[in-house]
Amino acid sequence: MTDTTHSEDILATAAAWRAExxxxxxxxxxxxxxxxxxxxxxxxxxxxSGRLAGSVSGGCIEGAVADAAKQAMATGxxxxxxxxxxxxxxxxxxLSCGGRVKVFVEPLS
Amino acid sequence: xxxxxxxxxxxxxxxxxxxxxxxxxxxxxxxxxxxEALPAGLAEAAxxxxxxxxxxxxxxxxxxxxxHPHNPPxxxxxxxxxxxxxxxAPMAAPLGFxxxxxxxxxxxxxxxxxxxxxxxxxxxxxxxxxxxPDARSAVVTLTHDPKLDDPALDAALRSRAFxxxxxxxxxxxxxxxxxxxxxxxxxDVLARIHAPVGLDIEAVTAPEIALSVMxxxxxxxxxAALGQPRPQPAPEQGRISIGLSA
Numbered sequence: 158m159t160d161t162t163h164s165e166d167i168l169a170t171a172a173a174w175r176a177e178x179x180x181x182x183x184x185x186x187x188x189x190x191x192x193x194x195x196x197x198x199x200x201x202x203x204x205x206s207g208r209l210a211g212s213v214s215g216g217c218i219e220g221a222v223a224d225a226a227k228q229a230m231a232t233g234x235x236x237x238x239x240x241x242x243x244x245x246x247x248x249x250x251x252l253s254c255g256g257r258v259k260v261f262v263e264p265l266s
Numbered sequence: 267x268x269x270x271x272x273x274x275x276x277x278x279x280x281x282x283x284x285x286x287x288x289x290x291x292x293x294x295x296x297x298x299x300x301x302e303a304l305p306a307g308l309a310e311a312a313x314x315x316x317x318x319x320x321x322x323x324x325x326x327x328x329x330x331x332x333x334h335p336h337n338p339p340x341x342x343x344x345x346x347x348x349x350x351x352x353x354x355a356p357m358a359a360p361l362g363f364x365x366x367x368x369x370x371x372x373x374x375x376x377x378x379x380x381x382x383x384x385x386x387x388x389x390x391x392x393x394x395x396x397x398x399p400d401a402r403s404a405v406v407t408l409t410h411d412p413k414l415d416d417p418a419l420d421a422a423l424r425s426r427a428f429x430x431x432x433x434x435x436x437x438x439x440x441x442x443x444x445x446x447x448x449x450x451x452x453x454d455v456l457a458r459i460h461a462p463v464g465l466d467i468e469a470v471t472a473p474e475i476a477l478s479v480m481x482x483x484x485x486x487x488x489x490a491a492l493g494q495p496r497p498q499p500a501p502e503q504g505r506i507s508i509g510l511s512a
Contacts, residue, residue: 187332198321235294
């Protein structure tokens with residue numbers, strides 16, 4: 158289930174963006190419950206300038222994760238985000254499929 | 267993630283070595299295993315993750331670690347640089363497979379016909395001895411020529427390849443099974459061969475056959491019932507279901 162990283166090499170994209178002088182953060186699904194769309198290990202790379210590669214959901218929470226990633230790049234501190242039906246934010250950000258995911262967001266330093 | 271960890275992780279993956287990235291979720295501290303020595307509990311979790319191919323959380327001494335295995339790509343070893351192989355090639359990488367094509371007929375095995383694929387023009391028995399198919403390998407023979415297909419199947423049957431497929435009608439396969447029996451393979455071993463190769467989607471064109479083969483390989487890899495070899499009916503009932511009879 159983790160071979161997604163082979164077909165889409167998000168880390169290579171992150172490294173290439175950094176080499177171009179971009180500020181980059183990497184978000185990784187670290188835990189899932191229920192019908193969450195992407196397995197643990199799925200990655201999303203985000204730049205401060207707004208570029209995105211990969212995914213940590215079917216598109217439901219990418220916006221919220223990108224916001225957290227920008228914050229992580231600004232502070233230099235990683236964050237553990239929790240999205241789920243028990244969290245009001247899940248409805249806000251659209252994870253209405255009944256799943257729950259934890260996403261770790263870390264700046265590339 | 268530190269740039270240094272990212273560079274080392276990418277270098278290990280580029281060298282096709284198994285590597286596990288461990289991340290402490292409280293502060294983002296990271297290690298690579300087996301490249302770094304780790305406490306026994308973490309090393310054991312990393313080893314287990316490579317085996318299960320599943321990323322997961324592990325809590326040790328009150329700290330939660332995300333244990334993320336990165337295995338080398340699965341391989342598809344194809345014998346025969348034929349039209350179906352050409353149609354399989356662009357599907358392989360996005361599905362997570364490295365594709366290797368073996369064909370000593372140099373007119374077929376050209377970079378122009380198979381861009382982005384590892385090509386070998388040695389004989390299949392020599393190629394298989396070097397490639398050493400393992401439990402992360404699929405072997406597919408497509409030449410219809412027993413001189414080329416049989417040695418590859420012989421080697422595949424002696425390996426732990428997770429998938430073995432052979433192009434050809436049921437009648438062709440019955441003759442092939444008889445030849446392989448003479449090489450000492452028992453019925454239960456020969457039953458590992460998927461033949462006619464590919465899921466039965468009434469494929470006609472090369473891209474359709476390629477799709478059916480790739481789908482069957484994915485089914486075998488994921489443990490789906492469709493990925494199990496089908497029992498072979500008696501040869502006289504033979505029906506040409508895929509491709510041409512040899």
